[in-house]
Amino acid sequence: MNITITPSLQYMGTESTKYTLNCVHCGRQYRHHEMACTNDNGLLRSRYASRHLHMHDLPGMGRFLDWLPVSAPMHTCSGPLTYKSTSLARELGLTNLYIGFNGYWPERGAHIQTCSFKELEAYPTMQLMHESGNHKLVLASAGNTARAFAHAAVGTDIDVYIVVPESGMSKIWLPEEPTDNIHFISMAGTCDYADAIQMAGKIAALPGMTSEGGARNVARRDGMGTVMLDAAVTIGRMPDHYFQAIGSGTGGIAAWEASLRLKADSRFGKILPRLHLVQNLPFAPMLHAWQHDRREIIEDIDMPGAKKLIDRMYADVLSNRHPPYSIPGGVYDALIDTNGTMYGISTHEAQQAKALFERSEGIDIVAPAAVGVAGLVKAVEEDALNRDDLILLNITGGGVERLKEDFTLHHLQPEFKLDSPDIDIELLLR
Ligand SMILES: *Cc1c(COP(=O)(O)O)cnc(C)c1O
Numbered sequence: 001m002n003i004t005i006t007p008s009l010q011y012m013g014t015e016s017t018k019y020t021l022n023c024v025h026c027g028r029q030y031r032h033h034e035m036a037c038t039n040d041n042g043l044l045r046s047r048y049a050s051r052h053l054h055m056h057d058l059p060g061m062g063r064f065l066d067w068l069p070v071s072a073p074m075h076t077c078s079g080p081l082t083y084k085s086t087s088l089a090r091e092l093g094l095t096n097l098y099i100g101f102n103g104y105w106p107e108r109g110a111h112i113q114t115c116s117f118k119e120l121e122a123y124p125t126m127q128l129m130h131e132s133g134n135h136k137l138v139l140a141s142a143g144n145t146a147r148a149f150a151h152a153a154v155g156t157d158i159d160v161y162i163v164v165p166e167s168g169m170s171k172i173w174l175p176e177e178p179t180d181n182i183h184f185i186s187m188a189g190t191c192d193y194a195d196a197i198q199m200a201g202k203i204a205a206l207p208g209m210t211s212e213g214g215a216r217n218v219a220r221r222d223g224m225g226t227v228m229l230d231a232a233v234t235i236g237r238m239p240d241h242y243f244q245a246i247g248s249g250t251g252g253i254a255a256w257e258a259s260l261r262l263k264a265d266s267r268f269g270k271i272l273p274r275l276h277l278v279q280n281l282p283f284a285p286m287l288h289a290w291q292h293d294r295r296e297i298i299e300d301i302d303m304p305g306a307k308k309l310i311d312r313m314y315a316d317v318l319s320n321r322h323p324p325y326s327i328p329g330g331v332y333d334a335l336i337d338t339n340g341t342m343y344g345i346s347t348h349e350a351q352q353a354k355a356l357f358e359r360s361e362g363i364d365i366v367a368p369a370a371v372g373v374a375g376l377v378k379a380v381e382e383d384a385l386n387r388d389d390l391i392l393l394n395i396t397g398g399g400v401e402r403l404k405e406d407f408t409l410h411h412l413q414p415e416f417k418l419d420s421p422d423i424d425i426e427l428l429l430r
């Protein structure tokens, strides 16, 4: 067969033709694995060749392979689960409340063993790494992301280097024995998450290393987007409202992007679900900027004395000092495009919501997920919804207590303990 390769399609020669990667702002096309538009720093978004979502007969999130930026299925039964709530719905006076449960709850068919939706990001990212011939992945995390990527890396040919502030190591466990391709590097007591990020940046700059890219990684966003896809195929249409606790807001962007694809598919409705994004007070820079109709986050105004604010959070996983809020295609644009809104939740409100959810639905949830539940409670109190509206509540993590009944948790130890981000890491990793 004779194929003429046009300049803009040149990349496609060696890459799968399943999708292209385009800047959300100027439309320019990029190679797979690029992370930002060189023109305007816009997010790159995957554009899938198949406009209709064909479900694959695969376990877990593999069902959504059509709209994941990987060629081959991932080896996992981990995936999103959607079910209709009766008890919590009744408590709140809602008739169409659906729960997207992302955690461990085998009785319901939820098999995310690290108990958060970060696993939905980890598997496609690892698969993409494998397919692109990159074998050393670097990330910084304070908890759920580290567990998810470590778990997804068990037994694979990809070395993962995960930098964690020492205070976060207690949250690092796996439901299985780790394999020796998983490397934890802890940053001593005085170092915080920002130092971990800095160190991860240094490691990622070493030859052969790949940074996972955070919100800019389409495998992460499209993986998280499967929560919205699962809801749409389970319910038969897109929900009217989407509730989620956010720290970076990447899940909100992902839900928006997934709904744009569902809208283009045309079988799931024409109206984008309204994003209801929930931050945990007192550290809520996006909420603050949003309430002042600003695309820019101004540090001195929106998060003065960030460290002290973060120390007072109920769910400190939700602290992110540099969220992808302002960038083209980021959280601000997602809120504008979906007529979205934001909430701020106190410790007390989150604790109440956690108790309410666990009592009514009968499964434990993690602190950040409780913040999301509290957002829904607030929306109901403020009459921001009609009681018959179709609502999707993303329970971003849960079932840790349930998991402990079935598995022994293996707590991991760091391979290196570093005192400061100034250390010459290259010497250590030789
Ligand atoms: C990371 C995380 C969030 C926040 O997700 P973003 O969309 O990235 O802000 C919420 N809940 C849990 C359990 C998380 O691990």
Ligand SMILES: [Zn+2]
Pocket: 023, 024, 025, 026, 027, 028, 037, 038, 039, 040, 041, 042
């Ligand atoms: Zn651009």
